[in-house]
Amino acid sequence: MEVAACGYSTAELMAVVLSRELRDGEFGALGAASQIPMAAVKLAKLTHAPNLSWLCGGSGAINSKLPTLLQSAADYRNLFGAEYRTSMEDVVDMEMRGRVHFACLGGMQIDQYGNSNMVCVGDYHNPTVRGPGTVGLIFTAAFGRVYIYLHHHNPQILVEKVDFISGPGFYDGSRMRDEFVNKNAKGPCMVLTPLAVFDFDEISRKMRLCSVHPGCTVEQVLAKTGFRPLLKEPITQTQAPTEEELALLRTQVDPEGVLRQLIP
Amino acid sequence: MEVAACGYSTAELMAVVLSRELRDGEFGALGAASQIPMAAVKLAKLTHAPNLSWLCGGSGAINSKLPTLLQSAADYRNLFGAEYRTSMEDVVDMEMRGRVHFACLGGMQIDQYGNSNMVCVGDYHNPTVRGPGTVGLIFTAAFGRVYIYLHHHNPQILVEKVDFISGPGFYDGSRMRDEFVNKNAKGPCMVLTPLAVFDFDEISRKMRLCSVHPGCTVEQVLAKTGFRPLLKEPITQTQAPTEEELALLRTQVDPEGVLRQLIP
Amino acid sequence: MERQSKVKSLEEAIQVIKDGATIAMTATHYNSVPMAAVRQIIRQGSKKLTVIPTPSAGLAIDLLIAAGSLEICYVSYVGLEFLGLAPNFRRAVESHSLKIFDVDEPTIIMGFKAAAAGIPFIPLPPYYKLTDFPRVNPLYREITDPFTGKVAYAVPPLRPEVAIIHVQQCDPFGNARQLGGDHTESLIAKAADHVIITTEEIIPVEQIMSDPLRTTIPGILVDSVVKLPYGAHPGACPARYNYDEEHLKRYASLAREEQTGKYIEEFVFAPKDHFEYLEKIGARRLLELKIS
């Protein structure tokens, strides 16, 4: 989607959609390649969630005030105006114990139960593509809620079943998952792509299409999804950014316009 | 022993004796009530061990430069001129893993195998005296060498068998100990009291009287010891501080004369 | 919308401690003991508390025992350091009026770390076999190292419901700077479910933001911030004031003579709050202790 066509970019739309979901008083964690969720938390803090706190990935910064969106969440410049520098040990402790209310993450593959994979495409022992590895995806079993965001929407990423479970979503959809995850870990709650927004059905725990972004159709989304998602009735159009949201985004969150370049 | 009688106090003698044992390049840990070992490490650094490093108990200071001997090793003033502030977590890690070459410690009871007790006198469930607890004595199984120093020498402290093993010395003297301790943990190597110096026999692993301090006799020492220690032949007189040792001690280590007041 | 301050009165903050709660608080001997908070726990009449003290504790525990607030105490070291045994602790254990778990420094530290990390338990080295801990404390479980087949000892996570931590500086949102030694201040914050910071001084968040590497406890772990100058008296607050040796000796002497009740009456119940306590100690004394 071109900025020119509708006045905002896809990444801006995704950031705004995500920001609306975030709740005041919570503590969230972002990983790498985090310009969209970074913009979302910064925007949420400016609109409805002044008590939201967030960890800026590998930088360790809590509540970074850096007035720009860097390409690396691990960039130490994110420590600008932060309130605390978390060590990696601290991050593992907080995430493993379940202190993180929500996290935003991606993956090489995401399946219909929200399981994520960063290890391999194909057989583990003879992979077609060897991925970089799992990092902290295991904590999808410990985060309060998981927001999955993807820079690409295609059948190679959105698959029926991941080839390797790095981060458990709803596993096989059965209740077995609940026995093993942390008490307050509610699992994946949203999948946000350049085309659409999904949630998960409470009973079957399968991914469900909720809304398509302005300019996209349900058919396009289904054609680009590697499995048949459930459909929420009625499927709506994703609500576009308001003028106020867009103004805050562009003046205070992303003055350099990173989100306008991010997703072609 | 009065300072007037021989020109130095008992605590000064003990500090000097201990300092001669300490080796260059090692890392040592002191606990509470540490004026004697604190003086010993400071003196050793000035004489023969410039590369010795030491942890000043609860203060967390490594290589404190405070030019006085405080009554509490935990006093934060020991951080003066230190090179690092160790956290309690760090201390446990370093001691448990066996990074500490030597430690200096005491106890409510020490037995003939060098086991130490800070928990109780009498039956654990119905103690005559409930002690304060073990703190870090367990690490006698992880320190390279253990120096035991006592401010009192009497049969209530130096007992045949401790009523509770807080810190394992040579346990029951059998080789069983070696199976469970850290690889480089050589166990207690010296017991230093206001009257005498002991070491441990390599075969029986029992405490052995090596020297008696100037002014003390072997008979006095045996009468005040709660078991019959082995006797090293010949038992010598503890070597008195040299003039240089005493001068360094009084001008640079203990200018306030704490050691001259410490043991009546 | 405005960010909400976590600053509360001492009374309000301490109310979260219900009878029967498990608590922890800072202390390495006389350093950074949140004594004003301890006095408030006694003042509000808390009962049947379980306390997991830091490895070298004493003053606060002895006072809580004398006040009848404790049911269970984990023990690594409970004593008065250079002032000898903790008299009320000693009597309570000898007379079986306090339930104790004999543990030690690594058990407490590693137990707190296990709680902070949310791991199921922590394995300790084989050498506990050579001590009497496993014999007297059922929390030590002999297990087998699955990699080497050797013996090890499992201990459970130690997870306090409430931790009370005294620091020198804290902002209104709970970002705290703890100067002096690092005496489990941040560790018990990470291990606990609810954290109360008592602080000598409240500093603006802008000061915190100017040097985030100086923050030792992040606000995300903190529930209440209470401003309590001299809140560690009669203990020391590193880099702010020394311990009050005369007062401590008076306490120790009363405690040995089984007169701790008198001390509590005079220093806990007679002053209706912390500031009346400070008036009782007197400005002259407080300033003598101050480090300039």
Place this chain on the structure above:
Amino acid sequence: MERQSKVKSLEEAIQVIKDGATIAMTATHYNSVPMAAVRQIIRQGSKKLTVIPTPSAGLAIDLLIAAGSLEICYVSYVGLEFLGLAPNFRRAVESHSLKIFDVDEPTIIMGFKAAAAGIPFIPLPPYYKLTDFPRVNPLYREITDPFTGKVAYAVPPLRPEVAIIHVQQCDPFGNARQLGGDHTESLIAKAADHVIITTEEIIPVEQIMSDPLRTTIPGILVDSVVKLPYGAHPGACPARYNYDEEHLKRYASLAREEQTGKYIEEFVFAPKDHFEYLEKIGARRLLELKIS
């Protein structure tokens, strides 16, 4: 007698790494990677190394793979972050020419912590059951929590023989100050048997003594100190210089085209030491990256 300095030449310090050794080094993506030391490892011809990278690594690992230095690699994340997959890593795994252990961030961090503490193993939460790790990595052992009877996963301590850590400031005795993020610098120092500090600047011990709370790695853990200005180039050294994006892109592009050998020839073997490397990069470029 005089205290001995630990300052050494890079060549001398790196010689301690023998073929077959297990090593670890700092890195969170492009932060504080000891790249000059990595180039020296390649220059001295090390073979059959096992590397336990920090949880988010890439550049150094990809280069070591291309140079043929590695036999075994633990993998939490080995990639080039905003520059995509690590091409040599990817090819090596797909062609079975590198042995890997698939682990993740908590396994590496908790494994290092277990090594630092000297405990026998570390139990991880039950939720590993829901992943494929236990299926592909024999280091995960299913065990039973002795307190609750629930499933848990044991992993062994991760104890590198040598750790290489890049910092901004260090004194001659190994007392180091690491500014910027805390990317396992102190953790791997505690976990390892031998520690090499590479530092932008050597500062006097008196500066360390003036503020001991700023020291992040104590000299007692450190064996060698090597002065290497721009020692993290082409990565970033927090608070000193940014990463060299142009150079990194050139590396990534050569690596994708299976031309890493050319890069190694030009930037590792052609310069006979770190200072010749810096000359090659050029003063203009180095100063452009510098943070004033």
